[in-house]
Amino acid sequence: MDILKYLKTNAKRIDDNLDKYLPPEDEYPDIIHKAMRYSAINGGKRIRPILCLAACETVGGKKEDALMVACAIELIHAYSLIHDDLPAMDNDDFRRGKPSCHKKYGEAIAILTGDALLTHAFYLFSKGKNPEQNNKILEEISYAISTFGMIGGQVVDMLSENKLPDAPVLQYIHTHKTGALICASVKAGCILGGGGEKELDALTKYGELIGLAFQIVDDIIEIEGEKGKMRNSDIEQSKLTYPAVYGIAESKQRASRLVTKATILLDEFWGKNTPLYQLTELIGNRGY
Amino acid sequence: MDILKYLKTNAKRIDDNLDKYLPPEDEYPDIIHKAMRYSAINGGKRIRPILCLAACETVGGKKEDALMVACAIELIHAYSLIHDDLPAMDNDDFRRGKPSCHKKYGEAIAILTGDALLTHAFYLFSKGKNPEQNNKILEEISYAISTFGMIGGQVVDMLSENKLPDAPVLQYIHTHKTGALICASVKAGCILGGGGEKELDALTKYGELIGLAFQIVDDIIEIEGEKGKMRNSDIEQSKLTYPAVYGIAESKQRASRLVTKATILLDEFWGKNTPLYQLTELIGNRGY
Numbered sequence: 108m109d110i111l112k113y114l115k116t117n118a119k120r121i122d123d124n125l126d127k128y129l130p131p132e133d134e135y136p137d138i139i140h141k142a143m144r145y146s147a148i149n150g151g152k153r154i155r156p157i158l159c160l161a162a163c164e165t166v167g168g169k170k171e172d173a174l175m176v177a178c179a180i181e182l183i184h185a186y187s188l189i190h191d192d193l194p195a196m197d198n199d200d201f202r203r204g205k206p207s208c209h210k211k212y213g214e215a216i217a218i219l220t221g222d223a224l225l226t227h228a229f230y231l232f233s234k235g236k237n238p239e240q241n242n243k244i245l246e247e248i249s250y251a252i253s254t255f256g257m258i259g260g261q262v263v264d265m266l267s268e269n270k271l272p273d274a275p276v277l278q279y280i281h282t283h284k285t286g287a288l289i290c291a292s293v294k295a296g297c298i299l300g301g302g303g304e305k306e307l308d309a310l311t312k313y314g315e316l317i318g319l320a321f322q323i324v325d326d327i328i329e330i331e332g333e334k335g336k337m338r339n340s341d342i343e344q345s346k347l348t349y350p351a352v353y354g355i356a357e358s359k360q361r362a363s364r365l366v367t368k369a370t371i372l373l374d375e376f377w378g379k380n381t382p383l384y385q386l387t388e389l390i391g392n393r394g395y
Numbered sequence: 396m397d398i399l400k401y402l403k404t405n406a407k408r409i410d411d412n413l414d415k416y417l418p419p420e421d422e423y424p425d426i427i428h429k430a431m432r433y434s435a436i437n438g439g440k441r442i443r444p445i446l447c448l449a450a451c452e453t454v455g456g457k458k459e460d461a462l463m464v465a466c467a468i469e470l471i472h473a474y475s476l477i478h479d480d481l482p483a484m485d486n487d488d489f490r491r492g493k494p495s496c497h498k499k500y501g502e503a504i505a506i507l508t509g510d511a512l513l514t515h516a517f518y519l520f521s522k523g524k525n526p527e528q529n530n531k532i533l534e535e536i537s538y539a540i541s542t543f544g545m546i547g548g549q550v551v552d553m554l555s556e557n558k559l560p561d562a563p564v565l566q567y568i569h570t571h572k573t574g575a576l577i578c579a580s581v582k583a584g585c586i587l588g589g590g591g592e593k594e595l596d597a598l599t600k601y602g603e604l605i606g607l608a609f610q611i612v613d614d615i616i617e618i619e620g621e622k623g624k625m626r627n628s629d630i631e632q633s634k635l636t637y638p639a640v641y642g643i644a645e646s647k648q649r650a651s652r653l654v655t656k657a658t659i660l661l662d663e664f665w666g667k668n669t670p671l672y673q674l675t676e677l678i679g680n681r682g683y
Contacts, residue, residue: 130542136550139542190510195502214483215553218506222478222513223542229517230541233534239526245533246521253518254418254427254511262424265503 110385142220159296165381168300179228186224251291260284272352286318320365366391398673430508435473447584453669456588467516474512539579548572560640574606608653654679
């Protein structure tokens with residue numbers, strides 16, 4: 108399977124469907140709908156929704172069955188970025204090479220745009236065909252992005268700025284701030300694809316491994332750089348990162364071990380034929 | 396029926412259950428859980444959750460069946476107040492006589508506390524016994540607080556500051572910013588109480604009337620004052636209000652007409668024996 112083609116095709120599929128699921132930008136009050144689209148349809152790599160689609164396929168489902176939830180997950184990711192970028196938080200003026208939402212639309216509209224994307228995602232969760240499945244997705248995702256998941260991670264991330272390196276705190280931040288939603292994306296795909304209990308357990312474990320690996324690789328890229336990405340902003344803000352605690356070499360080793368564990372787990376259950384298999388290698392090696 | 400006793404008993408019931416449904420304040424990371432409780436359990440009148448419970452009873456349900464959703468609705472109201480109070484929005488330093496969330500915990504934690512209360516409310520929607528009902532509640536509430544409801548109202552409210560009085564814009568703001576969630580609270584109670592289609596239609600109409608009446612009375616109180624409430628903050632900010640567009644006397648008449656319509660509607664369907672009947676009069680006459 109050509110994984111780069113798979114990524115490209117599905118990123119486009121997500122973008123096309125975000126366009127379909129978001130309110131039209133001329134709908135009153137248009138400024139908020141413009142801002143929602145500005146922040147959600149902006150050339151992101153769509154890692155979370157693609158993991159959701161791939162997990163759905165892995166357990167025998169059709170991608171189409173996971174598409175709306177996958178898009179909703181991307182809206183949640185976009186909400187978290189908008190609020191993280193605010194002056195009171197990370198104060199980032201740029202996001203993916205464009206002015207961040209509050210630089211483009213002002214702070215008030217940016218706060219409301221985050222709120223609106225989160226709310227719209229939940230609305231989409233109510234629109235699936237199967238109410239029981241919708242309910243399960245709602246439960247999984249709302250927990251993953253709660254104070255016991257993503258928000259908790261963001262709180263601790265902020266509180267740990269300019270503090271001494273602390274391995275357990277770092278672990279908490281990475282598994283919660285980034286890991287929880289990535290893991291929930293995989294689980295949601297499994298649920299939507301009709302995966303059984305054992306498959307869900309395996310993919311939960313897989314999601315935890317890959318969620319942490321993703322963030323470690325992201326930390327490394329922050330230092331080593333990647334084309335088109337602003338470098339060192341985490342270091343400038345004295346964020347707690349893997350390289351800060353373990354150094355670059357050991358961070359790479361740790362990411363690599365997580366990826367290996369994740370691929371072994373996939374192989375045991377589904378062989379090498381699932382798109383997750385190659386996606387995992389890509390996340391580990393290229394910082395996808 | 397002693398409506399004041401009904402209010403007091405149920406406000407306490409809501410507070411007790413908010414205490415039960417919110418994460419413990421010593422749970423890690425504790426600052427966000429403290430801030431959630433600070434903003435949600437603060438002596439509010441609990442109009443929205445009480446309307447939800449009363450609507451549930453009106454269609455023959457038990458209050459207990461609506462309690463968790465009623466609490467979740469109050470969490471959503473609390474989230475909206477925290478974000479509205481932020482410096483970038485209304486910049487209010489006080490809320491119900493105490494420092495607003497961002498004055499107490501700082502702006503970053505306040506933004507995240509609003510996010511967390513909204514997210515936790517949605518999590519609670521997944522926890523009802525009946526997945527189909529949960530799904531219906533999710534759909535109703537998420538739409539009511541979307542850019543086509545509450546958030547839309549807040550956007551237009553901000554954009555209309557310091558503009559000339561404009562009746563259609565005022566109508567949009569009031570029915571969306573305040574009315575939509577009040578109406579959805581009534582509808583949710585009806586759904587949870589097992590109300591049929593005709594009852595839901597009637598209570599939807601009722602919720603629209605009472606939602607608008609509530610906000611008009613609130614506008615009037617802003618000018619005429621109410622014990623313990625900060626006065627004139629809307630006027631200082633040149634907000635679009637009913638008195639600004641219609642004057643005090645006509646605003647009172649309009650509120651009164653809405654209340655009369657609402658009570659007639661209740662009377663036709665359920666007689667005067669529903670708690671909603673007296674609640675409606677209270678909202679109209681006392682600015683409850």
